[in-house]
Amino acid sequence: MLRLVTFALLACSSLARPSPRAGYVLHEKRAQEPSGWTRERRLEPDYVLPLRIGLTQSNLHRIEEMLLDVSHPESPNYGKHYKPEQIVDTFAPSDMTVDAVKAWLIDSGFSDDRLSLSVSKGWLQVANASAAEVEELLDAEYHVYSHPSGAEQISCHSYHVPAHIKEHVDLIQPTVHFDHSANRRQKQKRQNGSKDLIQSHLRSGKTLGKEVTVPTDLADCDTMITLDCLRALYSVDYTPVATDKNTFGIVELTPQAFLQGDLDLFFGNFSPSQVGVSPVLVSIDGGVAQTTEQGFNENGESDLDLQYGMGLTNPQPVLLLQDGDLVEGGSFNNWLDAVDGSFCTFDGGDNKEFDGIYPDTRRGGFDKPESCGIIAPPNVISVSYGTDEASVTLAYATRQCNEYAKIGMMGSTVLYSSGDDGVAGNGGECLSTSNRASANGKKFNPGFPVDCPFLTAVGATQIDPGNTVDDPEGACEQVIFSGGGFSNFFAMPSYQADAVTSFLTNHPPPFTSAQFNNSGKVRAFPDVSANGTYYSANYVVAVAGEFELVFGTSCSAPVFGSLITLVNDARIAAGKSPVGFINPAIYTDTFAGAFNDITHGGNQGCGTAGFTATTGWDPVTGLGTPNLTSLMDIWLSLP
Ligand SMILES: *[C@@H]1O[C@H](CO)[C@@H](O)[C@H](O)[C@H]1NC(C)=O
Ligand SMILES: *[C@@H]1O[C@H](CO)[C@@H](O)[C@H](O)[C@H]1NC(C)=O
Ligand SMILES: *[C@@H]1O[C@H](CO)[C@@H](O)[C@H](O)[C@H]1NC(C)=O
Ligand SMILES: *[C@@H]1O[C@H](CO)[C@@H](O)[C@H](O)[C@H]1NC(C)=O
Ligand SMILES: *[C@@H]1O[C@H](CO)[C@@H](O)[C@H](O)[C@H]1NC(C)=O
Helix, strand or coil: CHHHHHHHHHHHHHHCCCCCCCCEEEEEECCCCCCCCEEEEECCCCCEEEEEEEECCCCHHHHHHHHHHHHCCCCCCCCCCCCHHHHHHHHCCCHHHHHHHHHHHHHCCCCHHHEEECCCCCEEEEEEEEHHHHHHHHCCCEEEEECCCCCEEEEECEEEEEHHHHCCEEEEECCCCCCCHHHHHHHHHHHCCCHHHHHHCCCCCEEEEEECCCCCCHHHCCCCECHHHHHHHCCCCCCCCCCCCCCEEEEEECCCCCCHHHHHHHHHHHCHHHCCCCCEEEEECCCCCCCCCCCHHHHHHHHHHHHHHHHHHCCCCCEEEEECECCCECCHHHHHHHHCHHHCCCCCCCCCCCCCCCCCCCCCCCCCCCCCCCCCCCCEEEECCCEEHHHCCHHHHHHHHHHHHHHHHCCCEEEEECCCECCCCHHHCEECCCCCEECCCCECCCEECCCCCCCEEEECEECCCCCCCCCCCEECCCCCECCCEEEEEEECCHHHHHHHHHHHHHCCCCCCCCCCCCCCCEEEECCEECCHHHHHCCEEEEECCEEEEEECHHHHHHHHHHHHHHHHHHHHHCCCCCCCCCHHHHCCHHHHHHEECCCCCECCECCECCCECCCCCECCCECCEECHHHHHHHHHHCC
């Protein structure tokens, strides 16, 4: 016992920095050092750092309230969405914030002519800042880290700001966010593209990898889902009429790309009038629907999303938001920048570990400025990729999550699939007690961005083997486990408080607070799932020239997105607004009858059976699976 204490004290004193300078407070700190990197030496004092300060936006404390104001069906402003200019005006950092941060910099010896403000006012840049100046300014120590590959990296472990400045700053770069671009370049040689690094953080569909014969009969829906199965399951009997006014976007991360031959093969069998029809390509940061590399890993996700998204909403043109060039790939901030120029961080703020950074001067890279505000946010946006919450910092996740709220305020529905690994994270990994992903971890590992309370998380269900579309479905547990659980970052939004409290009170899960945050005060997901068991398992998809069976929650986001697109079509045809952020509506009693409650199945992981689906909302299937007829009726009755 005594030895333990002594050891702990020793370890502490050797790592601890002197307490922050008087009047300063800690602003950000890395949870742990990235594995594989060694702290080599202090950074040379005259090294010039591209210092950028992300300023706190105005009104963020009211963002949930403002989002609910236009999204809650009982609000008098329901459906009265914001215009992009109103979003800019509402959230631009206040003059007080800009002035306070400028005054701090000027007092610290940076002359006014070295400071410049980005167009959106979101970022303040400091020219020619030396390491010595930045260390003094931020009460931080910069080190050079090295990698066995020979790559080097500059970073500090934590940084501080004066107490009166803290509230004016979201995050400062470059600081604790470890920049892996060097590592990526090295990977590029081996794997032809640092996109592999980004991709390795992301989840998408999985395949059974066997060629199948095309089914013709609804009786086969338990083994093979087709467009007709989905139409039968969700009572889909609606043909869009307002296609020139409505928009539906599907995000794909390069090198994932569709093949026209696959779409035609699929449509030839299941939707003949669409043979030859392509999605409308929106190229973001050099995004191309590449055809050089082919196979399930390159085409599976994109083919699946487009075959079902286009098939279910025919004849609605579908926008393909193709994210990132062939060298770097792309991620979530790239499409967010593209639909909201005021969010655009081309002058700083992206995290190179996750986001493409432009201009990219490497060979084959996208050597132009980042795509900012090149397209209005589509009415529905479906994304079937995700990462683990624990792999990003809170400040980074929060800045991005707030952006989803802004997109909702502008009238778009953002859907993320909830993951395929149950309560575990990507690759089935769970968290250690220090929140590090590890093969031996016991703590549940929630996903990001699906845990953000300002978007809609879509889980999966499947038809149990041997059952038909007329039997009650179970949560998806044959080959994948619907992602679901509780965030370690985000507070519980008011719209789900009753549903989640009721779950925790009436069906307390057999886990401790060491496994998940059971305080009843955090965001829980998913919100919905695709018709339980039916939605996501065993989709028939044409990939690289043949039909395969694909499973994963990947399938559920584009399918749910298709249904919301049909609802929007009907509302637009009736002279109404698109539905926008749907969560505040669907958790109300009005919508209770519009979802089939899924009451069996679980989402195992981390050495446990996971949570269990039950009556009412649960962290496996959310509110349940949709009934389009009923959703249509309710949404058409709203203003
Ligand atoms: C930054 O340093 C460069 C090179 O010394 C100089 O040309 C430039 O004017 C400086 N910029 C500012 C804003 O001080
Ligand atoms: C890398 O990919 C590009 C385009 O996809 C291809 O032209 C090139 O031959 C590939 N290089 C290697 C080394 O595989
Ligand atoms: C759970 O979340 C609440 C609210 O954010 C927080 O106060 C509490 O510390 C968290 N519990 C654990 C065990 O992390
Ligand atoms: C969902 O599946 C169940 C069978 O489990 C079926 O009865 C129901 O009709 C389906 N929902 C919709 C909206 O079609
Ligand atoms: C779907 O909703 C409609 C209208 O409320 C209802 O008539 C129908 O029975 C529902 N279908 C299922 C499968 O619950």
